Amino acid sequence: NAGVTQTPKFQVLKTGQSMTLQCAQDMNHEYMSWYRQDPGMGLRLIHYSVGAGITDQGEVPNGYNVSRSTTEDFPLRLLSAAPSQTSVYFCASSLGAGGQYNEQFFGPGTRLTVL
Amino acid sequence: AQSVAQPEDQVNVAEGNPLTVKCTYSVSGNPYLFWYVQYPNRGLQFLLKYITGDNLVKGSYGFEAEFNKSQTSFHLKKPSALVSDSALYFCAVRDSRGTDKLIFGTGTRLQVFP
Numbered sequence: 001n002a003g004v005t006q007t008p009k010f011q012v013l014k015t016g017q018s019m020t021l022q023c024a025q026d027m028n029h030e031y032m033s034w035y036r037q038d039p040g041m042g043l044r045l046i047h048y049s050v051g052a053g054i055t056d057q058g059e060v061p062n063g064y065n066v067s068r069s070t071t072e073d074f075p076l077r078l079l080s081a082a083p084s085q086t087s088v089y090f091c092a093s094s095l096g097a098g099g100q101y102n103e104q105f106f107g108p109g110t111r112l113t114v115l
Numbered sequence: 116a117q118s119v120a121q122p123e124d125q126v127n128v129a130e131g132n133p134l135t136v137k138c139t140y141s142v143s144g145n146p147y148l149f150w151y152v153q154y155p156n157r158g159l160q161f162l163l164k165y166i167t168g169d170n171l172v173k174g175s176y177g178f179e180a181e182f183n184k185s186q187t188s189f190h191l192k193k194p195s196a197l198v199s200d201s202a203l204y205f206c207a208v209r210d211s212r213g214t215d216k217l218i219f220g221t222g223t224r225l226q227v228f229p
Binding site for chain 1 (some may be wrong): 147149157158161166196209218219221228
């Protein structure tokens with residue numbers, strides 16, 4: 001198993017540009033999520049999904065969009081990049097299916113800089 | 116609302132000494148608690164979790180955590196630190212709504228000196 005994969009590893013954008021961060025997992029996990037990590041602030045949840053076709057907002061959803069058309073993929077879209085979105089982005093997945101206390105598996109991260 | 120607090124930004128310890136990384140929690144209902152580790156330029160890795168049962172939970176790489184309900188704490192411990200344990204450690208609590216959603220603390224940087 002490749003686990004959770006993320007592309008690209010690094011990205012530099014100009015203010016106002018849009019882009020999609022890719023996330024895929026091959027573990028048949030129901031639950032997937034996107035976090036951003038900023039110094040001194042830990043990990044903050046952007047969006048999450050409990051299964052294909054179902055998404056919900058996390059703590060800091062503004063400026064980001066997600067969709068979950070398949071179990072495997074959970075892309076994160078930046079609609080119009082802003083310098084405040086400079087961060088490291090992590091995708092994670094877990095078994096889900098409610099009632100279980102499942103640990104999350106994390107991807108290697110995407111380091112995004114917005115100029 | 117569920118939350119966790121990690122009161123120390125950094126913990127310094129000499130190699131071979133015991134280490135403790137602190138975490139306190141605030142939950143409604145039963146707490147489901149996790150520890151993760153992040154090595155430089157890597158994603159987070161699961162270390163251990165407390166769901167129910169024994170208050171001392173054993174995890175990966177020789178780490179363990181002690182659940183204390185009266186003090187609402189879940190401190191991470193290791194009897195003998197290694198230089199390779201130097202990393203960023205996160206405590207997390209599961210959201211009360213029954214999904215796998217986690218709420219993370221701000222992280223504690225552990226520095227083990229030779």
